[in-house]
Amino acid sequence: MARRVTLTQYLLEQQRSHDKVSPGLRLLLEVVARACKMIGYHVNKGPLSGIGDVVGNINVQGEAQKKLDVVANEVLVEANEWGGQLAAMVSEEMDGPYIVPDRYPRGEYLLLMDPLDGSSNLDVNGPVGTIFSVLRHQDEGRVPDENAFLQPGSKQVAAGFALYGPATVLVLTVGNGTVGFTLDKELGSFVLTQPNIRIPEDTSEFAINASNARNWEPPVKRYIDECLAGKTGPRGRDFNMRWVASMVADVYRILCRGGVFMYPRDAKHKEGRLRLMYEANPMSFIIEQAGGTATDGERRILDLQPTALHQRVGVVMGSKNEVERIAAYHREAS
Ligand code: F6P
Secondary structure (H helix, E strand, O other): OOOOOEEEHHHHHHHOOOOOHHHHHHEEEHHHHHHHHHHHHHHHHHHHHHOOEEEEEEEOOOOOOEEHHHHHHHHHHHHHHHOOOOEEEEOOHHHEEOOOOOOOOOEEEEEEEEEEEEEHHHOOOOEEEEEEEEOOOOOOOOOHHHHHHHHOHOOOOOEEEEEEEEOHHHHHOOOOOEEEEEEOOOEEEEEEEOOOOOOOOOEEEEEOOOHHHHHHHHHHHHHHHHHHHHHHOOOOOOOOOOOOOOOOHHHHHHHOOOOEEEOOOOOOOOOOEEEEHHHHHHHHHHHHHHOEEEEEOEEEHHHHOOOOOOOOOEEEOHHHHHHHHHHHHHHHHH
């Protein structure tokens, strides 16, 4: 039987041979992965879990919070607060930082998370996921505040996501390529199944919510119109379109077979729709480490200096040559 590499083995290897993971970061990532297993368990139960109805709370983004969002957030906070590796956490579901309580040691890392991304898919049994990102606390002596988290995405030491689909997968980067694990539910371990994810540089597939077309900026409209024109248009080939409305699922598809994922800023979403710290930064790190490119249309997302925890940003990411083409259209337009 072929030897299986588990998440633990992979992380130990990154620690020993590549010096990419400290013992503390390894433990932290294992705890996050364990929390994802728990969230996946609740998600897989569907209506049988007894959770999933709208609570009536409105989260900081102004959206109705589902019960499972709350549960996923609690699972992550409870799993991560006691280990000693973290100083604080922020989440799409919390107003401000959650400081590790005094009764536990505070460590050198900061955790950022989107506990249940794409949660509108829950009602229709569609894929959802958990996105996370790890930064180093730059001023270890001090209790971190919001400013401690406002570091550009290029400072991330790890990022990943779990996708709760037909199989539960965990995609991870520690800055040494992007890898994918599949959860063996019987054994309870994540097994390395994609040891070196590479995104093809060219693609004939794009993902965008076309119901926003009337609000798009001219360069985005130009790009999509050219794709839609297919063989007889300037691109000289047909394009395919996919939109799962769950960033984890759309990005995973791009990691598997290439493509462009776009949620650009537009006349309605003037700053963009997706969150820089919880969605765009971790996904950009993952995409770049797999050979892809991630921009806000023009600038590299990982270079953006955040100004607020819940800041939104335009997102264009995926196959390098297509993302660069869209950036070129923006440059030409300006
Ligand atoms: O930010 C949450 C999210 O569900 C993403 O996962 C997804 O890409 C996007 O919003 C879907 O947006 P829309 O509802 O406009 O299709």
